[in-house]
Amino acid sequence: MPPTHDTLPAGHDFAAYARTHWSGLLATARLLTEDPGAAAELARRTLVRMCARWRQVPRNDVDFHVRRCLVRGHLRRLRGRRAARRRAVLVLRIWEGLADAEIAQLLGCSVGAVRAHARHGLKAAGSDPGRLREGYARAVEDLVPSEVPLAYVQARGRVTRRRRIAVAAAVCAALLTPVGLLAADRFGGGGVQDEASGAPAGSRSATSPVRVVAPGERVTAGPDVRVWLTADGGHWSVPLRLKGLEDSEPAPGKAGVSLRLDTVKGGFFLSGLFRGLSGDPGRVEVRTGDGTVTAKVLVLAGSPGWGIWYASAPLPVKDVKTLLSTGGDERIVTVYDASGKVAARSADTWGRI
Template sequence: MNHSSRSARASAEAERLREVFAGAALDVTPSAVPLGAIERAGRSRLRRRRAAVLGVACGALLVPFAVAGLRDGTEPAPGTSVRPSPTRSASPTPTPAATAPEAPPVRTVAPGERVRVAPGIRIWLTPQGKHWSEPEQPDQFRSVVDGNLDMAAPGLTMQSSGKSGGQWFLSGIFHGPGTPARAEITTTGGPVTATVLTLPGNPGWGVWYAVTKLPPLAKGHVDPMDGITKVTVYDADDREIASLVTGAG
């Protein structure tokens, strides 16, 4: 068998195979396209995409809160979400009520320097003596150089005037050797601390004063000043520089 005979036979077999395949294809009936299944699958994929986008957005919102917590030195516990803490307005720290400082027991003042004792009451010293002013009695004066006081011996004077609310303004001149450190008014209700004013250079005299309530009157007494029994000015060693015993009480 020559080469041309084999080629002719192969061509005839190939033609028969094409006819067989063509007949078989005509006998195949195509199935219907599953449109419902395709639509459901598309909706499912769309829902999954939306859920993924929302998850990414929520994660982006929570990141600043987590960072804020780490900056504050705190860290959220595993499995818990971080929420921003509510903003609170800072309330002012209560300020303790201011209290007026107590007058020093002894104060050295310049000549003519006016010292406020109480509303409307002032005291000032000059080399000539004690000056004071009250609302009803302004510009009063008691001299230490006119000879009415025996400056050669220790002594103490007292002036008084009643104030509203049961308060009394008590003051006077003291003189004697020594440097004053404190003054005390002895009353039937107990001791009252007074303030001492002196001029620079310790001239040997000064002024004492106090604003205080006096104790109730004892039986048989009508003058509120009867509640005062003694006024004393002491030095730093608690020795008397000068005193006045009233004899009341």
Template structure:
């Protein structure tokens, strides 16, 4: 019995300790805890998340742009640096292929005004025209009366001088290929005229041009030469100067 008494006394709590615990419990019972600033904590957390996200996105954009702007030069020496790669130069556009002109296709009787008072039109029989000095007088050159051989390349010419100008026109026929242009060699230089034809490839057409009248227009040996060229630049038909 005497051996257990000291152990019981050792387990017994001192009276002062019990009173202190009761006093603390009573004081804690009367304390009201303050509210936690939850909204402020949430706002700060969102700002921190946005700041970290912006930092990560900015670093990612820099890493994506660097390969586009720089390419490291090959080599292992310490002098190797990065260089800017210029954009590849685009090839210049190919020039459009040139297209040779062809005669203007006109309907039978359709009038073409080459100059005021100088009109031409075609029928199945040949070329019709008027000139400024006699606009009411219709003139005619046949393409079917047998006076021209449409199986042989040839050019005819009619001309009239009036008010300082010479009005030139004629037939062309018999050439191979497609007629394209006409050149008239006058005393004043080369004049480029125009061509008209009826539809259906009749094998003949008419040319016309207007030139300045030279001082020796009516002298002997002053008849112009006329050359009709095809779409390849070759001679379709020619009338030699006289």
């Protein structure tokens, strides 16, 4: 059977995670490389890379990031080999049991490309998924994983982290002067311009805030925040969850909108789930300390009547405190349908910071 991915140990501890998942990493690496020595090296390199950036890995989405590091690290050394990508798709789909949308996110390609790789891979293997799964099980049944080389991994991880910090600092220092001159020229010349087109601010046509996504397609919504939809509802991957600072999720089939608050770099990230629309949403407005902004919206195809909304930028701490300290019947989030009518509003009472 495929390796199970246990719940992340308390404290987001790298050492505990490495010990728990080492055998599963080795098994997947063995199936990818078809070589015991290469598999052990691939698993070690993966843990070193993850150790170097462990503080930035969202606590509730570790497995996705580790899998992506493992698979992309393997394919990076075999760049241009189509057979390796096809095998990676089959291992992720059949052994790991991942959906095509998540495999596409792992590989950085389209869902259509994943399906094409799977189709050609099965044809080349001359087998169906059931027999291929049995073959994978036989390939790893004699695998006796050694103890995770934790001391080596952590030492190399610290070196890699320091090197990355040094490179980033050097790049930032090199860019400071040109950026300063550009800013002085842009704002000192007497007119604010649109950064993308050079046209006056506000002259660019607005784009729709609603985006249709595939089930399991992960979208980067904010600093270290990823959101995705599946048939059972919305999902979040965030660095740190603040317990108690969220509305209850609206019941399926009933109009309603939830509001949650997550800590991110630069402030707080506002998002939530809405339900109960008879069709597509028109827009979602969020009241902030500076007024009202239009949120971004993710929905599945087929007008299911629900989706995820999120603010496009983090809210500073002072603005969130002002926002949540208001009383009365003020509503923070309002959902409008495609005709412009109010479909749902958040509750008139909420938590306090």
